[in-house]
Structure formats: structure tokens, C-alpha cells
Amino acid sequence: MPPLPDLVRPMLAVPGELPAGDDSAWAYEMKWDGVRAVAYVQGGGVRLLSRNDRDVTRSYPEVLGLGEALGSTAAVLDGELVTFDARGAPDFGRLQQRMHVADPATARRLARTVPVVYLVFDVLQVDDTPTLSLPYDARREVLAGLGVAGPSWQVPPSFDGPGADVLAASRENGLEGVLAKRRTATYRPGARSPDWRKVKHVHTQEVVLVGWRPGQGRRAGTVGSLVLGVHDRDGVLRPAGGVGTGFTGRALDHLGALLRPLERRTQPVEGRFPPPDVRDVHWVEPRLVGEVVHAGWTADGRLRHPSWRGLRPDKHPDAVVRED
Incomplete structure (x- = not known):
């Protein structure tokens, strides 16, 4: 039997809304x-x-x-x-x-x-x-x-729709949302295609860790919050604000062990952070990826009210782009 290919990169979905028009042209899967x-x-x-x-x-x-x-x-x-x-x-x-x-x-x-x-x-x-x-x-x-x-x-099952019903069912079952997939679409390895749309109930965003700030009180000298970056559509790593909530003490200790060996003198992003966001910051090489839940984006490109979800070692920093 001929060997299988060494690598087939997964096809990726784009964030968006439920398809409008002919619902029969789409299949719906739960987003896991x-x-x-x-x-x-x-x-x-x-x-x-x-x-x-x-x-x-x-x-x-x-x-x-x-x-x-x-x-x-x-x-x-x-x-x-x-x-x-x-x-x-x-x-x-x-x-x-x-x-x-x-x-x-x-x-x-x-x-x-x-x-x-x-x-x-x-x-x-x-x-x-x-x-x-x-x-x-x-x-x-x-x-x-x-x-x-x-x-x-x-x-897992695939559903015929209506998409709105499948999306409502995903919310009732505590799921993240749905994926709408065009029935006629081929599989495009490594491509992010509008033929696959992810429709989520909450806003999540992959982020690149570009720095950390020390904690206060008993956590002085340890990681207190993270400074974040996200690539724009041109592939440039831009400031995305910071996150200081959603951590356990154990998670902060683990992050400290990972971040300290990556420290550098200058910021690895293009653009300026507001001075309060980077007071006492320790910049790091942009090699680690995490994920946050947030309430949207500010006009100057910062995440609103982000909360930490965890590291994403399965994601490459270069693939982290803003999801509107």
C-alpha cells in the first residue's frame, strides 16, 4: 500500500455570520x-x-x-x-x-x-x-x-439547517457556536476560506504574548499580567492591549517559567501601547500563543475587557490574526 502523505495542513474557517439566502447550500456542524x-x-x-x-x-x-x-x-x-x-x-x-x-x-x-x-x-x-x-x-x-x-x-453529526436553529441548539447545549460549510466546497489544505464560516456566541481571540508585567503584593516580581499582540491583515504584529484576569496562580507560575527565557530589550511589535499598559513591562520574543475571551475591539485596536483562557501550543504565532 502506498504511504500516506507526510503532511496535509487543515483547512481553516473565517469568522462571520450565518449565511444569508439559500440555506440548503450549506451544512452546519457544531463548533467544538x-x-x-x-x-x-x-x-x-x-x-x-x-x-x-x-x-x-x-x-x-x-x-x-x-x-x-x-x-x-x-x-x-x-x-x-x-x-x-x-x-x-x-x-x-x-x-x-x-x-x-x-x-x-x-x-x-x-x-x-x-x-x-x-x-x-x-x-x-x-x-x-x-x-x-x-x-x-x-x-x-x-x-x-x-x-x-x-x-x-x-x-459528530452534520445538520441541514436552518442555520439559526442549529446555532440556537449550540447555545442551549453550552457549545461555542457553529461552523457553516458550503456543500459544494472542496477541501483546501492550509487555506482560510469563506466556504467555511465560524459563527460564535462569544468573542475569542488568539493572541501573541509579547511581554509581561510584574504582579503586586504577594505576587511582586512574578507575572501579574500579559502584554499582547495580534497580526494585522498585512502580517505586521501590532499592539492588542493586555490581559490581567482569568488566571490561576498555577497558570501564572507556569507562564513565568516560559516567558523569562524569552526576554528581550525592545518591544517586538510595530506601534505604541498606551504608557499605563507597558509600565515596568518585560518584553519577550513573540513565540508563545494564548487565547482570550473579550468584549470586542476599541477604535485604536485594543481588546476590550479580555480574560485569559489559556495557552495554545497548537497554534503558530505567525498564524495569529485579528478576528472581527
């Missing part, structure tokens, strides 16, 4: 709050690559059974690694415990206490036949034929 991963399954083995091409296989041992489940069938699958809370809703905070684990013994222990499910929503190749040029509906038929169903891997 997890870590995107492409799975390469062959000969009973599984290799998981994150959105920034990192091999994260050893962090999620419970997903390896997918290789045995598919048997002699080889496949490249696209999906999301998700952890659920006691109510059955995705819990990104719990997932953070799984995202940095490289030790196999620790990963196996966490697989029992903080299990993930690999939610597969697309298929990019089966055996030696790529499916990238097939329209969405045809790829979903191929995916259904694979019988991907197990204790740690599932194919």
Missing part, C-alpha cells in the same frame, strides 16, 4: 472547543499532528486505538481533540492539562482521569485515494462509510 488535529492512520498505527505541524501523538494515547479500529484501511482524517465536563459540554480548561504532556506514563494516567474524544469531521484520503477534490457532501459520505465510532473517537 478543543485542539485541531489531523490523524494519519495506517497499519494499525496513528500519528496526530496539530495545526502548527507538531506531533502530539504521545499526549493522547487513548486515541491510538483508532488505528486498530480501522484495520487494514489507511486514512487521513481531520478533527478536534475535545475534553468534556460532567454535563457533557466541551471543557477547554480541562483540556489544558493534556496539551503539554510529553511523558508517556503521565499521558496514560491523564487519559484515565481527563479523557479526550477525537471528533472526526472530515476525511482527506482513504488508502491511496485523496478526497480533497470531492465536495463536502461527498467527503461526508466517504467518512460515514469508514465507520469511525469508538470509545475515544466519534463522527
Whole structure:
């Protein structure tokens, strides 16, 4: 059997509103709050690559059974690694415990206490036949034929709409929103395409960590808040304000250990921060990505009322762009 491709980068959605007009031209999927991963399954083995091409296989041992489940069938699958809370809703905070684990013994222990499910929503190749040029509906038929169903891997449903009803159902079930996917659209590896639209209930934004400010009182000398940057449409890293809420003490300690070795003398962004935002700031190389919840953007390009959600080691800093 010919080998599978070494790398197929995932297709990306653009933020937007529900499609207007002919609803039948679109399919709707729930938006899962997890870590995107492409799975390469062959000969009973599984290799998981994150959105920034990192091999994260050893962090999620419970997903390896997918290789045995598919048997002699080889496949490249696209999906999301998700952890659920006691109510059955995705819990990104719990997932953070799984995202940095490289030790196999620790990963196996966490697989029992903080299990993930690999939610597969697309298929990019089966055996030696790529499916990238097939329209969405045809790829979903191929995916259904694979019988991907197990204790740690599932194919979530696709809905016909109306989109407004699916979006309302996602809110009722504590989900982040929906993805609207054009039924005739092919799969475009690595492209951010309007054929896929993400419609969210809350505003989230990936951010590049460009500096930190010391805490006060008992946390003096440790990380108290973060200084943020986001790339504009021309790829220039611009100031995006700062975030000082949403952290646990443990998270701040972990951030301090990661940020201190990255310190530099000058700011790595083009543009000026308001002086209060950068008083006593320690600038760092822009290598770490995080995510915040926020209330929108100010006229001068700063995040309004951001709250920290966590690090995103699955995202590359160069791919962080403003989502309006």
C-alpha cells in the first residue's frame, strides 16, 4: 500500500455570520472547543499532528486505538481533540492539562482521569485515494462509510439547517457556536476560506504574548499580567492591549517559567501601547500563543475587557490574526 502523505495542513474557517439566502447550500456542524488535529492512520498505527505541524501523538494515547479500529484501511482524517465536563459540554480548561504532556506514563494516567474524544469531521484520503477534490457532501459520505465510532473517537453529526436553529441548539447545549460549510466546497489544505464560516456566541481571540508585567503584593516580581499582540491583515504584529484576569496562580507560575527565557530589550511589535499598559513591562520574543475571551475591539485596536483562557501550543504565532 502506498504511504500516506507526510503532511496535509487543515483547512481553516473565517469568522462571520450565518449565511444569508439559500440555506440548503450549506451544512452546519457544531463548533467544538478543543485542539485541531489531523490523524494519519495506517497499519494499525496513528500519528496526530496539530495545526502548527507538531506531533502530539504521545499526549493522547487513548486515541491510538483508532488505528486498530480501522484495520487494514489507511486514512487521513481531520478533527478536534475535545475534553468534556460532567454535563457533557466541551471543557477547554480541562483540556489544558493534556496539551503539554510529553511523558508517556503521565499521558496514560491523564487519559484515565481527563479523557479526550477525537471528533472526526472530515476525511482527506482513504488508502491511496485523496478526497480533497470531492465536495463536502461527498467527503461526508466517504467518512460515514469508514465507520469511525469508538470509545475515544466519534463522527459528530452534520445538520441541514436552518442555520439559526442549529446555532440556537449550540447555545442551549453550552457549545461555542457553529461552523457553516458550503456543500459544494472542496477541501483546501492550509487555506482560510469563506466556504467555511465560524459563527460564535462569544468573542475569542488568539493572541501573541509579547511581554509581561510584574504582579503586586504577594505576587511582586512574578507575572501579574500579559502584554499582547495580534497580526494585522498585512502580517505586521501590532499592539492588542493586555490581559490581567482569568488566571490561576498555577497558570501564572507556569507562564513565568516560559516567558523569562524569552526576554528581550525592545518591544517586538510595530506601534505604541498606551504608557499605563507597558509600565515596568518585560518584553519577550513573540513565540508563545494564548487565547482570550473579550468584549470586542476599541477604535485604536485594543481588546476590550479580555480574560485569559489559556495557552495554545497548537497554534503558530505567525498564524495569529485579528478576528472581527
